[in-house]
Amino acid sequence: MARRTKAEAEATRESLLDAAEAVFYEKGVARASLREIAHTAGVTRGALYWHFEGKADLFQSMLERVHMPFEELVEAIPDEQRAEGHLDEIRLACLQAIDRLERPQYKRVHAILLHRCEFFADINPVGMLAELSREAVAATLPRFEAARSAGELRPGLSAEDANQLLHATLRGLIHGWHLDTSAFSLAETGSRLVDQWFRLVSADG
Amino acid sequence: MARRTKAEAEATRESLLDAAEAVFYEKGVARASLREIAHTAGVTRGALYWHFEGKADLFQSMLERVHMPFEELVEAIPDEQRAEGHLDEIRLACLQAIDRLERPQYKRVHAILLHRCEFFADINPVGMLAELSREAVAATLPRFEAARSAGELRPGLSAEDANQLLHATLRGLIHGWHLDTSAFSLAETGSRLVDQWFRLVSADG
DNA sequence: TACAAAACATACATCCATGTATGTATAATT
DNA sequence: AATTATACATACATGGATGTATGTTTTGTA
Incomplete structure (x- = not known):
């Protein structure tokens, strides 16, 4: 076929990523063929081989579209929700994350990353998840330490333990939700449990 | 080759399951070839096709070797650890689970189930995880309700919420550990966090 | 002791995925 | 206006995996 304009080329690139999301989600990454992805994208x-080096590159690029660093979540806290203390700021950021995870694209990509891909070639989804996890853990730790210094944390609970417990709880909540997204609503049940959790670890809970 | 004795046949079946564990773990389920599994088993x-119908059947049979129902965990609580109340019984059972998850075979199969397999053909690992999860959640709920009635639970915390929070925390803890099993010891860090968690939700914590 | 089925090994047919090489019309550039 | 690189489509070469059919001993059994 003929050469397309730059904007058209970018559009095909995006549609290839969209198609990858759809096909990866439906068939799993390993059983998804590049032929079907290309066909889905029209x-x-x-x-596909023009825009990406192969399946691994495609996969990686797909993930980059949905990265959400913790600081971005903090900034995304709406103005009407004013944080009362350090603990509360973490709580509100978590609620932001939960809110985003229910959006179709994030949800689909997360489902792929959690249950629809095995490591292959150069791409190691376990390592990628581990990296994202470390990033998040490192971002919240100083805030828990600040909360500790401010006396917001329950006596006998260290900042490190609270931090690890939070991430374990969130990770488990999200994984559990992805086992059956129709079982409960993340927005409702999830945020209720998160609120409960923060009440349990706060000094005046 | 010639017909083997019944005992020998059972031995090859087991060695095929062992080989499946090894190859599934190394290559992932989708990229593991039955040829390599058979070769590994000698x-x-x-x-392989004599003992199993195909990859799906092999996978299923591999999982059945490591199933651990909650009641079995309760019974496995050593006598020197006497449970003080309902909450404490749940806690001790969790510690039993953690203990088993560090054993090589459980660890390997769990790693396969969590990060090294995609759904395929008739087998749906997400559904299987969901089923195991439901089973565990259903097993602990009545105990939390008993704890609630006995006044062991923190005021303002329902049995349902406590139950969901526990499973979220455990699931997250286990998933997090599997992201990098060298990052921390489940036996040490895991049980410390579990103890902390039960302290947080108990009325006299 | 004979025989049928067990417990495999071997061979074959089929299919599909990946990677790369090559063709081609057009957009961008000079 | 001519040229070049772009943005793809098409074609080809290769390889490996699955499923099944068929062989081959030997074991359990009647």
Whole structure:
């Protein structure tokens, strides 16, 4: 086929990523063929290999579209929700994360990352999840320490333990939700449990 | 090759399951070939197809070797650890689970189930995880309700919420550990966090 | 002791995925 | 206006995996 304009090329790139999301979600990454992804995007494998080096590169690029660093979550806290203390700021950021995880694209990509891909070639989803986890853990720890210094944390509970417990709880909550997203609503049940958790670890809970 | 005795046949079946564990763990389920599994077990695909219907059946059979129902965990609580109340019984059972999850076979199979398999053909690992989860949640709920009635639970915390929080925390803890099993020891860090958790939710914590 | 089925190994047919090489029309550049 | 690189499509070469059919001993059994 003929050469397309730059904007058109970018559009095919995006549609390839969209198609990858759909096909990865439906078939799993390993059983998804590049042929089907290209076909879903309305192009051929030629286009795919032009924009990406292969399945691994495609997968990686797909993930980069949904990265959400903790600081971004903090900034995304709406103005009407004013944080009362350090603990409360973490809580509100968690609620922001929960809110985003229910959005279709995040949900689908997360489902792929959690249950629809095995490590392959250069891409190691376990390592990627581990990296994201470390990033999040490192971002919240100083806030828990600040909360500790301010006396917001329950006596006998260290900042490190509270931090690890929070991430374990969130991770488990999200994984559990992804086991059956129709079983409960993240927005409702999830945020209620998160609120309960913060009440349990706060000094005046 | 010639017909083997019944005992020998059972031995090859077991060695095929062992090989499946090893190859699934190394390559992931989707990229693991039955040829390599058979070769690792020291036989050919003929033997594999004799004992199992295919990869799905092999996978399923592999999982059945490591199932651990909650009641079994309760019974496995050593005599020197006497449970003080309902909450404490749940706690001790959790510690039993943690203990088992560090054993090589459980650890490997769990790693496969969590991060090294995609759903395929008739087998749906997400559904299987969901089923195991439901089973565990259903097993602990009545105990939390008993704890609630006995006044062991923190005021303002329902049995349902406590139950969901526990399973979220455990699931997150285990998933997090599997992201990098060298990062921390489940036996040490895990049981410390579990103890902390039960302290947080208990009325006299 | 004979025989049928067990417990595999071997061979074959089929299919599909990946990677790369090559073709091609057009957008961008000079 | 001519040229070049772009943005793909098409074609080809290769390889490996699955499923099944068929062989081959030997074991359990009647």
